[in-house]
Amino acid sequence: MQSLTINNKKVTAEEGMTILEAAKKNNIFIPHFCFLEGIHQVGSCRICVVEIEGVKALQPSCSTRVKEGMVVHSNTERVKKARRVLYELMLSDHPKDCLICKRNQTCEFQKLGELLGIEEYRFEGEQSKTYVDDSSPSIIRDTSKCILCRRCVTVCNEIQGVGVLNVQGRSFKTVIGPAHQLPLNSVNCTYCGQCTVVCPVGALQERDSTHTVWQALFDKSKRVIIQTAPAIRAALGEEFGYEPGTLVTGKMVTALRDIGFDEVFDTNFAADLTILEEGNELLKRLADAFAGKPAVLPMVTSCSPGWIKYVEHTFPEELDHISTCKSPHMMLGALIKSYYAKKIKVDPKDIFVVSVMPCTAKKFEITRPEMKNGGYPNVDAVLTTRELARMIKDAGIQFKTLEDSRFDSPLGLSTGAADIFAATGGVMEAALRTVYEVVTGRELPFGGLHVTPIIGLEQIKTAEITITDPVEAYKFLDGVTVKIAVTSGLMGAKQLMDEVSSGNSPYHFIEVMGCPGGCISGGGQPRPTNNEIRQKRLLAIYSEDDHKQLRKSHENPFVIKLYEDFLGEPLGHKSHELLHTHYTKRNHLVDFQECAETIGIR
Amino acid sequence: MSTMVKPCKCATETKEELYYKISEIIEDYRGKEGSLIPILHIAQGIYGYLTPELLQFIAEKLDMPFSKVYGVATFYSYFTITPRGEYTIRVCLGTSCYLQGGKKVLAQLKKQLGIEIGQTTPDGKYTLEVVRCIGECGIAPNISINNTSFTQVDPDKIGEILESLS
Numbered sequence: 010m011q012s013l014t015i016n017n018k019k020v021t022a023e024e025g026m027t028i029l030e031a032a033k034k035n036n037i038f039i040p041h042f043c044f045l046e047g048i049h050q051v052g053s054c055r056i057c058v059v060e061i062e063g064v065k066a067l068q069p070s071c072s073t074r075v076k077e078g079m080v081v082h083s084n085t086e087r088v089k090k091a092r093r094v095l096y097e098l099m100l101s102d103h104p105k106d107c108l109i110c111k112r113n114q115t116c117e118f119q120k121l122g123e124l125l126g127i128e129e130y131r132f133e134g135e136q137s138k139t140y141v142d143d144s145s146p147s148i149i150r151d152t153s154k155c156i157l158c159r160r161c162v163t164v165c166n167e168i169q170g171v172g173v174l175n176v177q178g179r180s181f182k183t184v185i186g187p188a189h190q191l192p193l194n195s196v197n198c199t200y201c202g203q204c205t206v207v208c209p210v211g212a213l214q215e216r217d218s219t220h221t222v223w224q225a226l227f228d229k230s231k232r233v234i235i236q237t238a239p240a241i242r243a244a245l246g247e248e249f250g251y252e253p254g255t256l257v258t259g260k261m262v263t264a265l266r267d268i269g270f271d272e273v274f275d276t277n278f279a280a281d282l283t284i285l286e287e288g289n290e291l292l293k294r295l296a297d298a299f300a301g302k303p304a305v306l307p308m309v310t311s312c313s314p315g316w317i318k319y320v321e322h323t324f325p326e327e328l329d330h331i332s333t334c335k336s337p338h339m340m341l342g343a344l345i346k347s348y349y350a351k352k353i354k355v356d357p358k359d360i361f362v363v364s365v366m367p368c369t370a371k372k373f374e375i376t377r378p379e380m381k382n383g384g385y386p387n388v389d390a391v392l393t394t395r396e397l398a399r400m401i402k403d404a405g406i407q408f409k410t411l412e413d414s415r416f417d418s419p420l421g422l423s424t425g426a427a428d429i430f431a432a433t434g435g436v437m438e439a440a441l442r443t444v445y446e447v448v449t450g451r452e453l454p455f456g457g458l459h460v461t462p463i464i465g466l467e468q469i470k471t472a473e474i475t476i477t478d479p480v481e482a483y484k485f486l487d488g489v490t491v492k493i494a495v496t497s498g499l500m501g502a503k504q505l506m507d508e509v510s511s512g513n514s515p516y517h518f519i520e521v522m523g524c525p526g527g528c529i530s531g532g533g534q535p536r537p538t539n540n541e542i543r544q545k546r547l548l549a550i551y552s553e554d555d556h557k558q559l560r561k562s563h564e565n566p567f568v569i570k571l572y573e574d575f576l577g578e579p580l581g582h583k584s585h586e587l588l589h590t591h592y593t594k595r596n597h598l599v600d601f602q603e604c605a606e607t608i609g610i611r
Numbered sequence: 612m613s614t615m616v617k618p619c620k621c622a623t624e625t626k627e628e629l630y631y632k633i634s635e636i637i638e639d640y641r642g643k644e645g646s647l648i649p650i651l652h653i654a655q656g657i658y659g660y661l662t663p664e665l666l667q668f669i670a671e672k673l674d675m676p677f678s679k680v681y682g683v684a685t686f687y688s689y690f691t692i693t694p695r696g697e698y699t700i701r702v703c704l705g706t707s708c709y710l711q712g713g714k715k716v717l718a719q720l721k722k723q724l725g726i727e728i729g730q731t732t733p734d735g736k737y738t739l740e741v742v743r744c745i746g747e748c749g750i751a752p753n754i755s756i757n758n759t760s761f762t763q764v765d766p767d768k769i770g771e772i773l774e775s776l777s
Contacts, residue, residue: 172676188681
């Protein structure tokens, strides 16, 4: 412990703490801006500067460590003046079009201006040259709004290990972006959207789909069906002032009906279905391997489209390891436009499927040419959690006052196994609950069915399960120790895939989610996201699971009925046609000749 | 009498062939920290300027993001991503040179060459740049042309210097 004085108040702080952390711990607020706890604390914006007695220059409190006896002032005339000028300089090269900016009232730069009491545009300097990159179906970059805080650079490079965004050029001409002003769709961007979560302003945002969805709702000839991903219910409430980790499943369903969607289905239904398809795929691969037939192991999960794009770019030779299952919402879309369309006697051309996803990469996924059946896209539009919240507000719905209601039948019922798809380790646990029971005839031997070693926010988690006394059909697995690994965030995925590509992977089955913590903190989720919030959302998801009567995907009665009435059997002909997909080898290098034209325009 | 004509390979060279020189250098630097800047220096020395293709090649070899390598190349004024002229003229505007009339030297060069800072003459002969100090403050104002320095430059005698080059 060290004692120091901040603003004439004697306080203590742990050794190694920064001044900003010490102040926060002692309920002293020092204005700051680019700082992101535990992630980005490099002092790039300097808003958090303080005066330290005996030190000549002002120091950034977010990156200066406390020292015994230190005397710090954050409210002197000099500090206040510096902070103000720093803000005003940033403001002088900002478009100031707040009224028509998507981040209006959620912009951290705007909030800081209010806090500092800025009332005039004092510096009217030159404006830097800017451009808008709207080349990607997922993420829009507008460099005019960028205030060069570099948070996105940190998450893209150090958290995700993708490195598409970096600082280009120098001084007034500095731009944050890909090399050579290349458009996002020409580089190896995974569209994970983690940059859009940390961007304090409107420089990095999801591509808006709310207008498209409203248009579909206004079109009387369209049957507009919406589905929501497992992670939405544990985060949407934050947009309406609820504490992180508050489940708002029932209110969300009511809000969607009130907006005017004809049916409200649950992507969770398809998550249960995924388990049956993916579980059987794993068992088939294992059976082939033990029978000496060619089989590619480990098998890796395929629910996360950011992860899929990453692996296509980074490990194009290893795509056979990826499960051929479409992601759950694509499966549900395909079923809505085939099985359900027939049931309600509506031509699939008149059905418009909207998915609410915690994800920006899903916006890209629906544009993949293979995600079509019978000439119709499986899903027509993807809304992020943030966009859905905007639509609910726009519709004048008082979210907090809503009654709870239930998803529509039959594609709205799900088991607890589907709920946990939202969190890292969840898909694996859900798969094990079913696969173990299929193989041994007994329940998964973990307390409360929770595979505790793979729950939590660590980057890579592993577990081993030894099969004993299996049923007749799986005798070949008797005594076999199945090894599994789970990772979230693309840094961990790279580590596991390096082992796969060098032939040294000890695992049979790997779960990868592209965003740290899994879908609960996906690129389309409410801001801010940090580990504390991740943990709360994760607990909410597991409590949703714990409170369900059915907690194993193979017990979902509507899934069972779907196989009886329509699909036949897992991995059967119909499943193959509607529920499975293939992947594309992508180069992670830029083909300059191919995109010469696009670059030329800029 | 028949003549052997070797087919020209310049348009069909693979990247490895085109960049074999820098490949060797990168191999020498492999695993050493802080090797990007020296490699870019050498690459610019070999190829004259740093094309996006070349920077991507270097990034790939060093297992670094292309955006990071490109960022470094566009940060330091020494590096250039556009072709330079045969002669790169760098006018010093450090404190000493500035006080001793560096600005007049620069103005004269701009006038005589008909280009602005950072530009290259249409005939590809001269590129004009500004630097901060080349370490000869005692005999200012200075300019350097392709790493040869010219000291106590008289703006009126720029023509003579340029003529002496060819």
